[in-house]
Structure formats: structure tokens, C-alpha cells
Amino acid sequence: MGVLNVNAPVLRVEKVTKRFGELVALQSVNFELQRGQNQAIIGPNGAGKTTLFNVITGEFPPSEGRVWFQGHDITGLPPHHIAQHGLARSFQLNNLFPDFTAYDNVWLAVQIRHPWRESMFRNTRRLPELDEQVWRVLEQVHLEAVALQRACELSYGDQRHLEIGLALATQPQLLLLDEPTSGISPAETQKTIELIQSISKEVTLLLIEHDMDVVMSVADRILVMHYGSVLAQGTPEQVEANPEVQEAYLGDFR
Amino acid sequence: MKQDNARRWVELGLLALLALWPLGTTLGWYSPFYFSLMTRIVIFGVALLGYDLAAGYTGLVSFGHALFIGLGGYAAGLVLVKLAPTLGLDPGLWLWLALGTSVLVSAVAAVVVGFLALRTRGIYFVFLTLAFGQFAYLVAWNWLGFTGGDNGLTGIPQVSLALPGLRLELSDAGTYYYFVLVVFALSYALCRRVVQSPFGRILVGIEQNEKRTAYLGYPVIRYKRRVFLLSGVLGGLAGGLYALLQGFVSPDLLHWHLSGDIILMTWLGGVGTLIGPVLGGFIYLFVGNWLSTLFARWQIVMGLLFVFFVLFSPRGMVGLVQQGWRRLWGSST
Numbered sequence: 001m002g003v004l005n006v007n008a009p010v011l012r013v014e015k016v017t018k019r020f021g022e023l024v025a026l027q028s029v030n031f032e033l034q035r036g037q038n039q040a041i042i043g044p045n046g047a048g049k050t051t052l053f054n055v056i057t058g059e060f061p062p063s064e065g066r067v068w069f070q071g072h073d074i075t076g077l078p079p080h081h082i083a084q085h086g087l088a089r090s091f092q093l094n095n096l097f098p099d100f101t102a103y104d105n106v107w108l109a110v111q112i113r114h115p116w117r118e119s120m121f122r123n124t125r126r127l128p129e130l131d132e133q134v135w136r137v138l139e140q141v142h143l144e145a146v147a148l149q150r151a152c153e154l155s156y157g158d159q160r161h162l163e164i165g166l167a168l169a170t171q172p173q174l175l176l177l178d179e180p181t182s183g184i185s186p187a188e189t190q191k192t193i194e195l196i197q198s199i200s201k202e203v204t205l206l207l208i209e210h211d212m213d214v215v216m217s218v219a220d221r222i223l224v225m226h227y228g229s230v231l232a233q234g235t236p237e238q239v240e241a242n243p244e245v246q247e248a249y250l251g252d253f254r
Numbered sequence: 255m256k257q258d259n260a261r262r263w264v265e266l267g268l269l270a271l272l273a274l275w276p277l278g279t280t281l282g283w284y285s286p287f288y289f290s291l292m293t294r295i296v297i298f299g300v301a302l303l304g305y306d307l308a309a310g311y312t313g314l315v316s317f318g319h320a321l322f323i324g325l326g327g328y329a330a331g332l333v334l335v336k337l338a339p340t341l342g343l344d345p346g347l348w349l350w351l352a353l354g355t356s357v358l359v360s361a362v363a364a365v366v367v368g369f370l371a372l373r374t375r376g377i378y379f380v381f382l383t384l385a386f387g388q389f390a391y392l393v394a395w396n397w398l399g400f401t402g403g404d405n406g407l408t409g410i411p412q413v414s415l416a417l418p419g420l421r422l423e424l425s426d427a428g429t430y431y432y433f434v435l436v437v438f439a440l441s442y443a444l445c446r447r448v449v450q451s452p453f454g455r456i457l458v459g460i461e462q463n464e465k466r467t468a469y470l471g472y473p474v475i476r477y478k479r480r481v482f483l484l485s486g487v488l489g490g491l492a493g494g495l496y497a498l499l500q501g502f503v504s505p506d507l508l509h510w511h512l513s514g515d516i517i518l519m520t521w522l523g524g525v526g527t528l529i530g531p532v533l534g535g536f537i538y539l540f541v542g543n544w545l546s547t548l549f550a551r552w553q554i555v556m557g558l559l560f561v562f563f564v565l566f567s568p569r570g571m572v573g574l575v576q577q578g579w580r581r582l583w584g585s586s587t
Contacts (some may be wrong), residue, residue, distance in 0.1 A: 057469070083471035095469075097462040108459045111452055112471040120453040120480075170470055 008071035010035045010174050010204050011056070011087075016065035018048075018055055018228075025051040027229040028065070033174070033221075038205040040215040043225035044248075049208045050092060052225070053176055057089050058082045070173065084112070088172035090163045092179045092208070098152035102143050102162050105151050106134045109169035134169070141165035141195060157188040161195065168199060175199065177207040181214055193217050224248075260579070264529065265442075272296065272435055276428050286427070288540075290499070293431045295539050296438050297495045298519070302531035303438075303445045304488025305516050310526030311449055312481050313461035314372070318383030319516045321390050322486040324508030325363050326356035326493025328394060331407045331503040338411075346416025349424065353494045360490020361483060363390075368482040372475060375464075384510055391508040406504035410497060424498065434495055441488055445528055448484070457481055461526075522560055524572030533571055 011033040018026040026048045033039050041049050055062045061076035068074065074082050097105050107124075110133045111117045124130075138144050141161040146154055151162060160180060167175055180196060181189050189211060196218050199205065209215050215222065215236075222239040224231040232242045239245055272292075279289045301323050308314040330352035338348045363386075371382040394401045401407055412425035415433060424430045448454050456477050459467040468474045497503045506512065515538065523534020538556065545552035567573045 078468070078473075079465075080468045080471050080473045083469055089469060091466075095463065095466045097459055097466065099462055100458075104455075108455055108467070109470050111455060114452070116452060117472075118453050118456065118477070120448050120451050122452060123447075123450050124452055124455060125450065166466070166470065 008068070009033055010070055011206065012068040013052070013056065014066045014068065016052070016055055016062045016067065018051055018060075019063045025228050026055065026062070027227070029225075029228075029230055031223055031230065031233055033204065033206060035173075035204055037220045038200050038207070038218050039221045039223060040219035041206065041208045041223045041225060042210070042212075042215060043231070046227075047225040048228040049225055050178060051228075053089060053178055053208065056082075057087065057176065083170065083172075086171070086173035087176070088167040088170045088174075089176035090167040090178055090180060092182055094156075094159045094163050096151040096159060096162055096166065099150055101148050101150055102138065102154060102158075102165075103134060103147040105162055106137050106165055106169045109166045110134050110137065113171050137165050137169045140168065140198070142191070157184050157191075160184055160192065164195065164199070168203070172203055174204045174206065177205060177209075179208050179210065181209065181211050189214070261529075268529070269439060272438075273432075276431060288543075289427060289431070291540060291543060293427070293434055293499055294496070295536050296431070296434050297492050297499065298516075298535045298539065299438050299492075299532040300441045300495065301489045301492035302516065302519055302523075302535050303441050303528060304485040304492075305520055306526065306528055306531045307445055307448065307457070307488075308481050308485035309517075309520060310528075310531070311454065311461060312457040312478060313464075314478060314482060314485075315380065315517070316371075316383035317380045317510065317513050317517065318367070318385075318387030319485075319489055320508050320510065320512035321367065321383070321387040322360040322363060322489030323493040323496070323512065324387075324390060324394065324503075324505070326360045326490030327497040327503040327507045328401060328407065328493075329355045329359035329490070330494035330497040331410045332400075334410050334413065334497075335407060344416065345411075346414050346421060348411075349413040349415050349498070352413065352498065353491065356490045356494030356497075357487050360486045360493070363490075364483045364486025365479070368479045368486075372478045372482060384513070387508060387510055387513055391505055391510070394505040394508050401503075401505070404505060406502050408502045410501045410503070412501075413498060430499065434499075437491070437495065441491070442528065442532075445488075449528065453477065453480070518556075518560060520570075522563055522570055524570030525568075527569060527572040530570050530572035537571070 009032040013029055013031050016026055016029045029052060043049055054060055056067055058077050058079040058081065066073055066075045069085055069087055072085065074085065097108065107130065110130055114130065116122050135144065138147050141164055143158060143161055143165065146158055151159065154162065164177065164180055181192050184192060193214050196214065200218050205218065219236060221234065222236055223233045224239060224245050226248050231248060232239050232245045275292050276289060278284050279286055301319065305319050308316065333352050333355045334348060338351060367383065367386050371379055374382055395404055397403065415422040415424055422429050424433055456467065456472055460474055460477060464474055493507060519534035519538045520531040522537060523532065524530025542552060542556055545555055563570050569576065
């Protein structure tokens with residue numbers, strides 16, 4: 001897939017509304033994302049950013065509207081199906097395999113791209129090409145040194161990197177990062193920014209982020225959400241200059 | 255790697271011990287009772303291996319594993335009592351017919367129960383599997399004309415094992431023991447292979463974090479169904495072997511008591527280790543039997559032992575050994 005649709009936007013979210021009972025979490029959200037264009041989603045807590053991620057990745061279907069990935073309608077498909085298409089996500093709260101080593105965490109993610117991923121009889125110890133790929137990912141997210149430690153024993157910052165590494169290791173076309181720097185110390189944030197910048201050269205990113213340093217350093221476009229609606233979208237300069245945005249959101253930081 | 259080698263030696267050692275077990279009877283060290291008890295333990299070992307794949311590796315803790323053991327038992331028994339004599343087959347083929355039916359029937363049951371129960375998780379899964387098991391138990395108990403009801407199904411004929419150029423009389427206790435041991439060893443090799451395979455990795459991934467496994471792109475339910483099928487089939491095979499050993503099948507083989515025993519054995523020995531549950535089965539049945547000759551309230555000891563392991567070693571006896579090993583040889587895993 002994808003071959004026929006190289007010109008289609010990598011992601012198109014079309015009038016997506018999500019209601020939980022009386023609560024409207026998303027109100028007719030519209031946006032597009034071109035290949036190679038990194039977009040940040042910002043907005044105050046409760047604006048619907050993670051809900052939007054959940055709708056895109058299949059956690060739950062939208063109440064209305066459609067989601068297109070590389071020209072294919074993925075609305076309402078289950079998460080594993082969407083992930084197989086090449087749309088990966090990381091989570092705001094670490095969502096790892098706690099008793100696996102960092103190495104084994106990444107292994108399971110790398111395995112999904114292999115033809116014998118569900119073989120019952122092949123010995124995993126004898127798959128050197130996979131081993132190589134696992135180390136490449138570990139290197140990329142700076143975890144080689146702690147590769148053989150269990151995920152639950154890693155420092156919080158390393159766990160955040162592993163969280164990204166898991167999504168990255170599935171070799172996605174589009175990577176959704178949900179607050180990759182949340183809970184990380186300012187000193188470590190710089191390391192994470194560098195990591196995200198290096199990833200952004202390989203794969204299209206859509207990230208939710210509060211830290212404006214991170215947003216400004218990687219985002220080509222910004223989408224501002226407020227009470228479940230899109231308040232503004234455009235280049236960082238356009239968004240910064242938008243008076244509504246200044247009032248509703250950026251104003252808080254000045 | 256070092257641990258792998260160590261495990262290989264433990265496996266071979268235990269297998270050698272099992273292979274030499276009949277020698278003790280020959281030399282008069284223990285009564286033939288302990289010989290047949292050991293046959294039973296090895297048979298339950300096959301079921302425990304299967305249970306561990308689902309419960310230990312995948313986190314699918316069912317409270318109805320007796321369903322597969324019992325169905326496998328009744329399937330083998332009914333085929334031998336009602337069908338085989340009418341077919342005019344070479345009696346040497348009856349064994350394969352009986353065990354084949356055990357496997358088939360338990361496979362169908364695993365597919366059906368898996369389809370319905372694997373949609374649920376946690377306590378709902380426990381209750382559903384328990385309900386299916388008890389349903390089968392009540393059918394076996396009440397369907398007098400077919401299953402023999404609470405008297406059980408009696409009169410299962412002795413069978414022989416026919417292979418090209420070889421014929422073994424399984425009515426001989428020693429021969430049957432070795433037959434069972436071979437089935438067990440093959441089942442163990444299969445399970446070990448499976449847990450080391452890419453599929454096995456997915457299973458543990460599901461146990462560790464089902465949601466993330468799905469988000470990596472794995473259709474989780476498919477793998478759950480597959481492992482449940484494998485687990486059920488091994489249970490059915492064990493049931494068939496058990497029916498042939500006993501010469502009758504009672505509804506007890508379907509009762510939730512047995513499902514509970516399976517859980518106890520698994521956690522006692524070490525869930526998610528393959529060797530552990532089998533070891534747990536040995537302790538529960540063998541030591542339990544020995545204790546019962548000493549005093550009537552022997553289950554108190556078993557209960558305390560179980561409490562001890564649940565509290566202090568979540569991976570049971572095998573976990574305790576592994577901890578000791580690490581302390582002795584450092585943490586070079």
C-alpha cells in the first residue's frame with residue numbers, strides 16, 4: 001500500500017467529532033499532514049489532544065468524521081490494524097513491557113516487520129538480522145548502555161526514550177508522540193529534543209507537546225486546540241501571530 | 255546463554271531420573287503403587303505444560319482446564335468402549351484412534367470456549383472457563399446412558415501400540431510408563447520450542463502489556479486463541495492417556511476441583527517456567543500422597559507450602575532455585 005497514494009497527505013483528519021455522553025471531547029476537527037512535514041499539537045490540558053490521538057490510532061472510533069492514512073480510510077479500525085499500516089504511537093504515560101529488558105522491549109517491536117513474526121518454531125536466538133536492528137534502535141534512542149536492564153528498573157528519562165524507541169522500531173510512516181518530554185527534567189529535555197530532531201529526519205512526526213522549546217525546534221506546523229476544537233493552525237510564525245491563540249494559550253507563557 | 259546451558263542440564267537430569275524411576279520398583283525400593291502414581295504424575299505433566307503456556311506465558315489464567323482433560327478422557331474412553339470394537343480395526347490402531355479423538359475433541363472445545371471466553375479478561379475469563387468446565391461436568395454426571403453418569407465410564411479395553419515393525423503391549427505398566435514418558439518429553443520439547451519462538455515472545459508480550467502489544471501491530475486475540483488451542487489440546491491428550499491408564503473415566507476428571515489442583519500445582523512449582531508446573535504436580539501428587547500416609551490432615555502442610563510460595567517466591571520452587579543460583583554465581587544472566 002502507499003504506492004498508489006504517494007501524493008495523498010500522510011494523514012487527513014476530516015470533521016472528527018468525539019462525544020462521551022454529553023461531553024464533546026472533539027468538535028469537528030479538521031487537518032492534514034503532508035509527508036515529511038512535522039506537526040505539533042498544542043493546547044491546554046483537557047483540550048482533546050490525547051483523545052484525538054486515540055481516535056486516530058483506533059483506541060476508539062470517532063462519533064462522526066473520518067480519518068485517512070496515506071489515502072486509506074482507517075476510521076474505526078482496531079489499533080493493531082492501524083499499526084500494521086505504518087502508523088505508530090508513543091504514550092504520554094510509559095506503556096512498556098516492564099519485566100522485559102530494554103533490548104527485549106525493542107525486539108518485540110522490531111519483530112512485527114518480519115515475515116516470520118508469528119512463527120511458532122523458529123528460535124529467536126538464531127535471528128542475527130533482527131538482533132542488528134534492535135541494537136540500531138537502541139543506539140538511536142541512546143539506550144545501548146542499559147539494554148540488558150529490565151524496563152521497570154530504568155530511570156524515568158530512559159523509560160521515556162524506550163517509549164519512543166518502541167514506536168520507532170516498528171518502522172512507521174507516521175509517528176505520533178504523546179508528550180515525549182512529560183515528566184523529564186530540564187537537563188534531560190535537551191537530550192530528548194536532539195532525539196526527536198534526529199527521528200524527524202526519517203519519519204513524519206505528529207506530536208503533542210507542552211514544552212515550547214521542543215515544539216519550536218521540530219515543528220514545521222502547529223495545530224492549536226482549545227475545548228476540543230481547532231483554534232488555529234499554520235506555521236509557527238502564523239500561529240504565534242494569531243491574536244486568538246495569544247489570548248487563549250500562548251499568553252500564559254508571556 | 256549460561257542459564258540456557260544450566261537449564262539444558264536440569265532438563266536432561268530430570269528426564270534421566272524419570273527414565274530410571276521404574277528401576278526402583280524392580281529393586282523393591284518402593285511399592286508398585288508409587289510406580290503407577292508416577293505414571294499419573296507424568297500424564298498430568300503434559301496437561302500442566304499446556305496450562306503453563308496459556309496461564310504462565312500469556313497470562314490467561316483459566317479455572318476450567320479440567321474441561322479439556324475430562325473431554326480428552328471421555329473421548330478416548332467412549333471411542334474405545336463404543337466405537338472401536340464395531341469397526342473391525344486392528345486393535346493396534348485403537349490407541350491412535352483413541353488419542354486422536356481426545357486431541358480432536360479437546361481442540362474443538364478449545365476453539366469454541368476460546369472464541370467465547372477470550373473476549374473477556376481477568377475475573378470474567380476465570381468465571382466463564384469455570385462455567386464451561388462445570389457445564390461439561392454436569393452433562394457427564396447426568397447423561398447416564400452415554401457417559402455412565404456418576405459411576406463413570408467403565409470397561410475401557412487395554413490397547414497396544416502398533417508402529418511399523420513394532421508392537422508394544424501397553425497393558426504392561428512399565429511399557430505404558432515409557433510410552434507416556436515419550437509423549438511427555440515430546441510435549442515438553444514442543445512447548446520449549448514455542449516459548450523460544452517469535453510467537454512465544456508475543457505471548458509474553460501479551461502477558462506483560464496486552465494493549466501495547468496490540469499497538470505494535472499484533473492482533474492479540476489471534477495469538478490468544480492459538481495458545482488456548484495448544485493448551486487445550488495438550489490437556490485433552492493428557493486426559494486420553496489418563497483414561498487408558500485407569501481403564502475408566504469418572505466425572506471427577508471434569509470437576510472444578512481438578513482445575514483448582516492444576517492452578518495450585520502450577521503456582522507451587524513456578525508459573526511461566528514449564529519445568530515448574532510439572533515439578534509442582536510432582537510435589538502435590540507425590541509428596542501429598544506420602545504425607546497422607548503419615549497423617550490425615552496432610553493438606554494443611556500443602557496449604558502452608560502454597561502460602562509460602564505465593565508470598566515469598568511468586569515463581570514458585572523454580573523461582574527459588576533461580577534466586578539461589580544467581581546468589582551463588584552472580585547475576586550474570
